[in-house]
Amino acid sequence: MKIEAKVKGSAKIPTASISDIVFLLLIFFMTVTVFKQYQGLKVELPAAKATKKIERKRAITHIWIDAQNHINIDDMPFTLEKVAPFMSKKMQENPATIVSIWADKRAKYGTVARLLEELKKANALRVNFATLTAGGEEE
Amino acid sequence: MALKIKKKQHLAKEAEIPTSSMGDIVFLLLIFFLVTTSMNPDKGLGLTLPPPGEAVKLSKERVLSVYVNAEGKILVGEKIIPLDQLDDVVERRLRQNPQLVVSLVTDVKASYEDMIHALDKIKLAFERLKKENPEFKERISLATPVF
Numbered sequence: 001m002k003i004e005a006k007v008k009g010s011a012k013i014p015t016a017s018i019s020d021i022v023f024l025l026l027i028f029f030m031t032v033t034v035f036k037q038y039q040g041l042k043v044e045l046p047a048a049k050a051t052k053k054i055e056r057k058r059a060i061t062h063i064w065i066d067a068q069n070h071i072n073i074d075d076m077p078f079t080l081e082k083v084a085p086f087m088s089k090k091m092q093e094n095p096a097t098i099v100s101i102w103a104d105k106r107a108k109y110g111t112v113a114r115l116l117e118e119l120k121k122a123n124a125l126r127v128n129f130a131t132l133t134a135g136g137e138e139e
Numbered sequence: 140m141a142l143k144i145k146k147k148q149h150l151a152k153e154a155e156i157p158t159s160s161m162g163d164i165v166f167l168l169l170i171f172f173l174v175t176t177s178m179n180p181d182k183g184l185g186l187t188l189p190p191p192g193e194a195v196k197l198s199k200e201r202v203l204s205v206y207v208n209a210e211g212k213i214l215v216g217e218k219i220i221p222l223d224q225l226d227d228v229v230e231r232r233l234r235q236n237p238q239l240v241v242s243l244v245t246d247v248k249a250s251y252e253d254m255i256h257a258l259d260k261i262k263l264a265f266e267r268l269k270k271e272n273p274e275f276k277e278r279i280s281l282a283t284p285v286f
Contacts, residue, residue: 019162022169029172046255050262054181065251100181109207109254110247113284120191129255130183 034058038075041066046105047134054128059096061087061124065103069111080114087122100128184258186279197240203232204282205261207245211253222256229264237268237275244282 041064054060063083064072071078073086090097099119103112119127189195205225206214213220215228233239241261245254258279265277 019165022162022165026165026169026172029169029176033172033176035175046252048184048255048259048262050184050259050266051182052185054183054185060181098185100183103251105250105252105255107251108247109245109249109251110284112251112254113245113247113281116188116281117283120188123190125188125190126185127188128181128183128185129258130181131255131259133182 038062040064040075040102041070041072041104043067043102043104044106045102045130045132048129048131049134051131051133054098054100059094060098060100060128061090062100062102063115065101065107065111065115067104067106069107071111071115080111080118083115083118084121087119087124091123096126097124098126098128099124100130102130184255184262186258186281189280200236201238201240202242203229203239204242204244205229205257207243207249207253207257209246209248211249213257222260225257225260226263226267229261230267233264233268238278240278240280241265242280242282245284247284 040062043064043066061073064070066072071080071083073083078086087099101112101115116127119125203215208214213222213225215225220228229241233241243254243258243261245257261279262277265275265279268275269277
């Protein structure tokens with residue numbers, strides 16, 4: 001018995017809808033993208049199980065503290081005294097600002113505590129300690 | 140002098156916008172956004188600080204103080220407890236008194252990591268109670284050290 005090779009004209013993948021699919025993907029990425037504005041300092045974050053996402057991504061100010069206790073806001077080095085005036089200006093622009101503290105796990109708590117005092121002075125009361133997710137609580 | 144302006148009507152067969160290259164353009168844009176999107180969302184332990192100059196005095200029964208010393212040892216009440224038991228201890232105390240305010244007192248010489256680990260455990264204890272009762276309020280206070 002001979003098996004006949006079925007010869008068809010040519011196999012075609014329909015390409016007409018590709019641009020529609022790509023458009024959808026494009027719109028998804030456009031809406032999701034938040035551009036990284038600042039480089040920051042090199043920090044090793046501590047890990048925590050209770051880590052949660054911040055809901056409002058677009059109103060976050062990042063403060064970096066590295067292992068040598070250097071403070072950096074928006075890629076500018078800061079001393080502790082200058083934090084409060086700068087942050088109160090930011091809070092006036094957007095009172096819903098959340099301060100995310102990216103501190104190295106080897107940093108001294110004293111630096112963080114002083115920073116928190118300055119933030120209180122600037123009325124920046126919503127803070128977030130950036131952490132890595134560790135395992136997570138079993139549901 | 141009469142001038143007659145003749146109107147010429149340019150009637151093209153049909154005006155068309157070339158769409159064949161649109162897919163390519165959109166692909167380029169897509170690749171751009173794919174590359175620039177950072178998919179690591181901001182996450183961490185959230186906390187609301189008290190307004191400045193407003194030290195609220197609380198009665199001793201309402202405060203559970205958790206101390207973290209410079210070596211990272213944790214003291215609750217009078218006892219030193221290991222880190223992995225802190226959440227259970229806090230949870231038990233919260234069940235006894237749901238109005239409890241947990242005050243985290245950290246030595247200024249302690250490392251940030253030790254403080255975060257303690258805060259994490261306290262948060263976990265509150266999370267568990269929140270799971271049972273969504274209206275349960277998280278009351279965590281970071282004590283201001285004396286510099």
